[in-house]
Amino acid sequence: MxxxxxxxxxxxxxxxxxxxxxxxxxxAFFPVVVGLFAFAGSLALPIFADTLxxxxxxxxxxxxxxxxxxxxxxxxxxxxxxxxxxxxxxxLVAYASRSLPVTERRIFATFLVKDTVYxxxxxxxxxxxxxxAATPFIxxxxxxxxxxxxxxALAFLTGLSVVCLLSTLYARSVRLLAGAVxxxxxxxxAVFTAGTVPVFPPYAFLLDPGPVPLLLSLxxxxxxxxxxxxxxxxxxxxxxxxxxxxxxxxxxxxxxVGSAHFIAKDALDLLRSEGGAGKVIFSFLLPxxxxxxxxxxxxxxxxxIDPLVVFAVLLGVLSATIYNWLTEFDSFSSYTFLPVKVxxxxxxxxxxxxxxxxxxxxxxxxxxxxSGGAGTLPPAFAAFVSVSAYTLAVxxxxxxxxxxxxxxxxxxxxxxxxxxxxxxxxxxFASLFDPAYAFGSLLxxxxxxLLLxxxxxxxxxxxxxGY
Amino acid sequence: xxxxIEVEGLRKDYGSVTAVNGIxxxxxxxxxxxxxxxxGSGKTTMIRMLTGQIPPTSGSARVMGLDPARxxxxxxxxxxxxxxxxxxxxxxxAEEYLHFVARxxxxxxxxxxxxxxxxxxEFREKQNVLCKDLSRGTRQKLMFAQAxxxxxxxxLIDEPLIxxxxxxxxxxxxxxxxxxxxxxxxLISTHILEIAAEICDRVAVLHDGRLLFCGRTxxxxxxxxxxxxxxxxxxxxxxxA
Numbered sequence: 143m144x145x146x147x148x149x150x151x152x153x154x155x156x157x158x159x160x161x162x163x164x165x166x167x168x169x170a171f172f173p174v175v176v177g178l179f180a181f182a183g184s185l186a187l188p189i190f191a192d193t194l195x196x197x198x199x200x201x202x203x204x205x206x207x208x209x210x211x212x213x214x215x216x217x218x219x220x221x222x223x224x225x226x227x228x229x230x231x232x233x234l235v236a237y238a239s240r241s242l243p244v245t246e247r248r249i250f251a252t253f254l255v256k257d258t259v260y261x262x263x264x265x266x267x268x269x270x271x272x273x274x275a276a277t278p279f280i281x282x283x284x285x286x287x288x289x290x291x292x293x294x295a296l297a298f299l300t301g302l303s304v305v306c307l308l309s310t311l312y313a314r315s316v317r318l319l320a321g322a323v324x325x326x327x328x329x330x331x332a333v334f335t336a337g338t339v340p341v342f343p344p345y346a347f348l349l350d351p352g353p354v355p356l357l358l359s360l361x362x363x364x365x366x367x368x369x370x371x372x373x374x375x376x377x378x379x380x381x382x383x384x385x386x387x388x389x390x391x392x393x394x395x396x397x398x399v400g401s402a403h404f405i406a407k408d409a410l411d412l413l414r415s416e417g418g419a420g421k422v423i424f425s426f427l428l429p430x431x432x433x434x435x436x437x438x439x440x441x442x443x444x445x446x447i448d449p450l451v452v453f454a455v456l457l458g459v460l461s462a463t464i465y466n467w468l469t470e471f472d473s474f475s476s477y478t479f480l481p482v483k484v485x486x487x488x489x490x491x492x493x494x495x496x497x498x499x500x501x502x503x504x505x506x507x508x509x510x511x512x513s514g515g516a517g518t519l520p521p522a523f524a525a526f527v528s529v530s531a532y533t534l535a536v537x538x539x540x541x542x543x544x545x546x547x548x549x550x551x552x553x554x555x556x557x558x559x560x561x562x563x564x565x566x567x568x569x570x571f572a573s574l575f576d577p578a579y580a581f582g583s584l585l586x587x588x589x590x591x592l593l594l595x596x597x598x599x600x601x602x603x604x605x606x607x608g609y
Numbered sequence: 610x611x612x613x614i615e616v617e618g619l620r621k622d623y624g625s626v627t628a629v630n631g632i633x634x635x636x637x638x639x640x641x642x643x644x645x646x647x648x649g650s651g652k653t654t655m656i657r658m659l660t661g662q663i664p665p666t667s668g669s670a671r672v673m674g675l676d677p678a679r680x681x682x683x684x685x686x687x688x689x690x691x692x693x694x695x696x697x698x699x700x701x702x703a704e705e706y707l708h709f710v711a712r713x714x715x716x717x718x719x720x721x722x723x724x725x726x727x728x729x730x731e732f733r734e735k736q737n738v739l740c741k742d743l744s745r746g747t748r749q750k751l752m753f754a755q756a757x758x759x760x761x762x763x764x765l766i767d768e769p770l771i772x773x774x775x776x777x778x779x780x781x782x783x784x785x786x787x788x789x790x791x792x793x794x795x796l797i798s799t800h801i802l803e804i805a806a807e808i809c810d811r812v813a814v815l816h817d818g819r820l821l822f823c824g825r826t827x828x829x830x831x832x833x834x835x836x837x838x839x840x841x842x843x844x845x846x847x848x849x850a
Contacts, residue, residue, distance in 0.1 A: 382738050382739075382742045383738070383739045383742055384702070384737040384738055384739075385702050385705075385737055385739065386737060387702065387704050387705055387708065387737075388705070389701060389705040389708055389709060390705075390708055393712065402712075403708075403709055403712040403713065407698065407701060407709060410700055410701060410705070411698070411699075411700045414700040414739065415699070415700055471698065471699055471700065472698075475695060476695065476698065478660075478662045478692070478695075479660065479662075479685065479690035479691070479692050479695065479756075480685060480710065480713050480714070481682045481683075481685040481686035481713065481714065482682070482685075482713055483682060
């Protein structure tokens with residue numbers, strides 16, 4: 143099968159996966175929402191300019207797209223089980239090297255190119271267009287739009303290709319992954335300390351467009367991508383997995399929490415599914431590490447910033463993605479032949495979430511201990527708990543048990559962004575004046591409780607006719 | 610005789626499409642009742658309405674005295690259901706899944722109940738295998754086991770023998786016949802006529818959401834004609850009308 147045909151089939155397939163769920167118009171509107179969000183955000187830049195230099199904001203935007211690349215990369219390489227569960231026995235072109243006369247490497251390479259094109263069209267281009275459209279209103283040169291497009295694309299592709307390499311190594315051996323991460327960390331630290339080479343070439347390219355940072359960026363993208371294509375292995379299950387009954391002991395241990403069998407099932411889903419601990423690393427710990435590094439850099443620009451409080455706020459948002467893992471293999475239809483209410487399933491998920499959220503809480507305490515920021519730990523902890531509860535409540539209200547799918551609906555995504563971003567920005571901005579203002583985030587807790595209560599009712603009523 | 614299922618003028622519209630069009634029938638206690646019809650005739654929609662998975666557009670139904678539209682959880686607590694397409698959760702083993710269902714239903718003697726089904730359907734050697742690694746036939750056995758774990762007096766089964774090998778098909782047919790002889794009631798939906806001819810006491814034939822026939826299986830076949838011939842005549846006659 144020629145590569146262009148394979149590429150075209152994959153593009154068509156990716157479009158149909160999304161448009162089947164939301165309708166072609168609903169999904170086609172998604173990039174428009176991204177563009178509008180970028181336009182509105184860009185118009186607000188002068189408001190923050192006194193506190194945060196444009197260069198720092200640009201760095202944040204690049205970090206955001208680096209993160210998006212990481213997320214897309216980890217989903218692309220670990221999402222097969224999710225697709226099977228959500229769409230039945232999904233038979234995607236990417237998994238078809240057994241039935242098509244095409245090698246795994248060729249399929250994987252085409253898959254990477256498809257992801258590059260598809261998600262640049264979906265995220266990067268609309269964002270750059272939105273920014274460019276705003277430049278005349280904020281006294282910036284519209285030509286910066288092109289620079290933004292290139293550097294954001296470079297940042298996105300860096301995240302995508304690096305995480306592809308790491309997950310390819312993980313598929314071969316956890317030790318190989320650990321070794322690669324250690325080497326990357328040492329090299330990154332050495333480069334950062336030496337200061338002779340820009341630690342993040344896409345950012346260097348944005349500040350000073352030239353051949354050197356562009357070349358470095360391309361090396362950072364192409365080398366991991368090529369290595370992951372060379373090392374790719376498709377993990378077809380050759381052996382049947384057997385386990386002794388772990389559900390009952392887990393459920394007995396959790397009896398005091400209530401809904402123990404549901405929580406035990408969630409835990410087993412998470413531990414036994416494809417990627418296992420890799421999901422935690424790629425979709426949670428790695429983004430958290432990125433956030434932490436960005437904050438350490440931001441301190442240079444904004445002396446008043448308390449990195450622990452800002453980290454706690456962002457940690458709260460990221461920790462809500464735990465709900466996405468917990469719902470990855472469940473749908474309401476799995477329970478329609480059993481005497482279970484939709485709201486019961488949601489309640490059990492919330493309990494699972496509360497237990498799993500101990501991990502990010504521990505990360506926050508660890509960050510406070512390492513950074514010597516224990517003094518601001520109480521407001522930071524309050525911010526983490528409140529933002530986490532609020533983001534979760536918004537997710538449950540808007541998406542029910544299907545956040546991994548529903549957030550690609552333009553309307554849902556828009557409401558999600560509008561509900562969360564003002565709260566985040568307000569909280570981060572307030573904490574710049576005094577970290578103690580982060581205690582104000584506790585006001586989000588009753589809002590979260592209200593949203594959850596409405597969400598339970600909404601999904602109980604909404605889902606009934608459909609399933 | 611007590612009526613376990615009573616359906617009166619039941620109708621379901623999906624937008625402009627009428628999936629079930631004003632159907633009435635009843636199933637008495639101790640009957641093995643078959644819903645027959647080609648694909649898309651409304652069989653699955655009927656089962657979904659009877660188990661409270663979807664509300665009817667109009668008409669009424671009573672299942673063991675309960676209205677499934679008003680009390681779906683009550684109905685699902687009483688009856689056993691095998692849906693047509695749903696598969697057990699990927700990352701539980703067969704044993705864990707049955708224990709999970711037993712806990713949802715608040716059952717006692719869980720081990721004993723599960724053991725009975727592992728032995729009856731002959732899949733004990735698969736009890737520790739993840740559901741995602743089970744063959745389709747074994748998954749269907751597991752779905753069968755979950756539906757009967759609480760020993761319901763009424764079971765609604767969508768395509769009961771799908772994916773099962775001939776040996777297990779025989780075991781399942783024998784079980785269903787025994788179950789009905791001992792006072793249980795079963796409604797099965799199928800497009801495989803041999804199943805209906807072999808085990809059903811009465812059948813209803815659906816086509817395009819309408820009821821074409823409801824009566825004893827032997828009456829549908831008529832004297833000297835096969836069930837298949839009579840069924841095809843009925844459905845083709847309706848399509849041509």
